[in-house]
Amino acid sequence: MTCAELLIRLLHETYGVRALFGIPGVHTVELYRGLEGSDVQHVTPRHEQGAGFMADGYARASGQPGVCLIITGPGMTNMATAMGQALADSIPMLVISSVNRRDTLGLGQGRLHELPSQQQMISGVARFSHTLLDANTLPEVLARAFAVFNGARPGPVHIEIPIDLFNAPVNVPVSWPAPRLYRAAPDPEGLAEAARLLKAAKQPLVLLGGGCVASPEVARALVEKLDAPTVTTINAKGLLGRDHPLDLGANAALPAVRELAANADVIMAVGTELGETDYDVVFDGGFHLNGTLIRIDLDPEQLVRNQRVTLGLVGDAGLSLELLLGHFSEPLQRDGKVRTAAVLSALNLPNDPAFSDFVPLYAMLAEHLPEAILVGDSTAPVYAGNHLVSQPAPRRYFNASTGYGTLGYGLPAALGAQLARADLPVVALVGDGGVMFTLSEIATAVEERLPVVIVLWHNAGYEEIRRYMDANGVARLGVDIQAPNFLTLAEGFGCPGVLVESPAELARALANREATGPLLIEIDAAAWQKNLMSPGDNNEE
Template sequence: MTGGEALVRALAAQGTDLAFGIPGTHNLEIYRHLAAYRIRHLAPRHEQGAGYAADGYARVTGRPGVALTTTGPGLLNIATAVGQAYSDSVPLLVVSPGMPLRHPRIASGLLHEMPSQTGAFGHLTAFSHRVSSVGEIGAAVARAFSLFRSRRPRPVHIEVPLDLLDTADDPGPPRTAPDQLPARPRPQELRAAAEVLARARRPALVLGGGAHGAGAEALALAERLDAPVATTANGKGAFPESHPLALGVRLHTPAVRTWLAESDAVLAVGTELAEADLWSPAPPLTGTLLRADIDPAQMYATLPAGIPLVGDAQETLRGLRDALATAGTGSGAGAAAGARAVAALRAAADAGAGHRERSRLPLLAAIRSVLPPDAILTSDSAQCCYYGALPHLPVDPPGRYLHPTGFGTLGYALPAAIGAKAGEPGRAVVALSGDGGLQFTVQELATAVALSLPLPVVIFDNGGYGEIRDEMAARGDAPVAVDHPPVDLGALARAYGGHGVRAGTPAALADALREALVTPGPTLITVPEPAAPGPETEHPEETAP
């Protein structure tokens, strides 16, 4: 069996049924065998788009996203998407050829040659593994999937020397990553945490991306404790935002930051509590911090844990529920004082919204009114998303909201929506972006056309990089390179074979979105942004337009 077939067989043995990528001179032996092993393939127009699509697929399906690249520039093109997946703990497997086994260390001018692909990607991934035999390929793939299932998911890169792809040898028996029981904190830590929560008069829950899959347990615990629940951008959708205890994505607001600082017990589940989550340095906490995370290193990061709870989020929250029941604590009476606190905090947070943020509310309400409850939304590092949809477009499970947190990449929304739609073709998927971010990956409209499934793409057009424009104005600087000449984005979508319309009012937006949800292919809906009387409230993500 050639190395290329051994690789495809190994992917199929782990349950891979879809790969994203672009064929190139050096990876053709991989592509030769995809159909035989029933692995479908979706070809984005750029490797960065392939990475974002695989990321979106992984987030909504819970299965690792697989991306195939060629050597050199093809691999480096996906690096930004890999960095985003690392930041957001997404299981992403990138497979590429590499220089031949006996390639000289002195550059020889071979096509796509670079000093070390594994050296570059070893700093972007959980690990970058260069195999040295056909028989090692299955073990390398099983190692990647074992990490995805047992630890904090991070991207992985596997490199197969290009001459090994065409070499026939014994691959050994198929290998699969072993099933592992979810990790659970130690009983004494669960008991200690339950005692702190039982005594708390002002408990707080903060749910991050690691809490997805534990939403039912988080809801039961919040109701038992009568505790307000805030979510990070990555945690949006883990807890129903229509619930009276839900604060939503408002950790960046002064009122909610003060509430967090004054809570006497804070249970943070699957979140780093980092600047990317809070949009500023973490506030000093006066209460006990209980950190629940699959990653032991998080117990000592940013804000050290008063009580560490290392384990799977679902198992940890179940253990806390059992410990509280054994102690006879918690009334289970549902939201009362907690709901009143949430209503006051929401009102205080929303009172500080800027003019442009308030002007988007009718548009976001129009989007929500059309979408089914289980819709999937993807967003970009754009003002319409972090000032708009994140705090003001409510999402309840099983709906999902995918946002590029932390690394703060641009151009994520469209290809991530393509990956989400490929993974969940029966669910409504909508991409939200700004005109600046869209143009980082606008060529993926062609990929969406090839997918031939309904995919609305809502673009809030502020004529360039609105966030950086506002930051320049706040500094007293003259705007430089932030204002773009007008682009007829609808015409661009039609040129790719999709559809394009403008919607200047909430009613027009609702009508256009309703039509787009039943029209095969992408429909790009341009929403002109209203002008603001001055710069928006300062936002710390300096690279976000």
């Protein structure tokens, strides 16, 4: 067996990988010999960045690492942006690439796809990057990668294999079972102290981040025992279930939630960075925690970032919540539901002018696709949805407006989510500016017959940047960009499309869709906003 054949065998048989994302190149063709006849699905995106975003969406929707096969040099530079987004949001992604022959590395001989140091370049967007120098060490290196995914703070891992090793014979292990890795538990004494502080609290607050998504039941049970208002970040949406009476949603940047947070005497933050794209999206530094802060995180360094911590516990979020729950035999009574309802009433999100254009959009999606996974780019409907949307379960709402904040994410990530969860509908929420980064992935959706609904908000350029320019007295340059005819482009790819100008037309498009392949729904933003002001349209059925 060759190194390339062993790689595919280990990925599939040992680690249960079901799908790979990649574009074949002359440096990676030997990997495809290992794929022939296997049960692993290979998906060919139209750009390596698309491959990375698909793997990201696959991982977020399924909880399993997304895996990419990428060529040397330009393949990896194209992948770097997707890896940066995954690193920022702690998404498990395995990137396996080729690299030039071992005897040529670092020599600068002008070889095909050569970089001075591919590993050095990519290390900044990976948990680790490893160059395989001996084919027989492949099982150990893969085990390291999956140890990061299953036992540490996850993120992208890069393994590069010199092209002269693909055909190298290997000593085939009789078996290489995946190691059983148990989750890290917090210190019992620290856990008891955390429980004592929470029991004594008069106005507690809980902050739950994306690190908790694997443990919705225990998170919900503990929040209810604490009777504490709870912020669930963008990546934690659905953790408590839809419209839970203690859920403040991802609204930590809004005044009423900020006031509640500033007045809380004990705050417990679990599996969250406490970063600005979750707690300070207005970027004014106005989110303050003045009380006793308890933090639980798998990464010890994260415990001391962004806010002053009183008690830090290193441990897996789900296991920590489970062990902490054991300290509370009876539910506490702190008027949590009343406090939460008062804050939500003060927010009055459906009537907030900043979000009102999108209330009917999400109402139509909830009515026609109530179980859908909503995957977004950095675009106006997503910025509003971060505040408005409530989901029935975790892993049903994610986008690129957090952390790294890249454009072009929404469409390919939605395709990855659909491949991971064929049992659920998936909606890609994109804008006319951002979608142009990865519009070619419609071809992948058609080829794979993925029934993703692509909702394209067309507001004629980069609206968010236009507003920033206006607010800062900068002339509008580079933001009023020329858009193509999206329906014609979609048709050219073999994807049906429809233009809608009102909620009623959106409802008809959703009701009449054929779930046998992708559908592009282009919303004319100007017409939509105009029709919302017309009472006649709002009464349409």
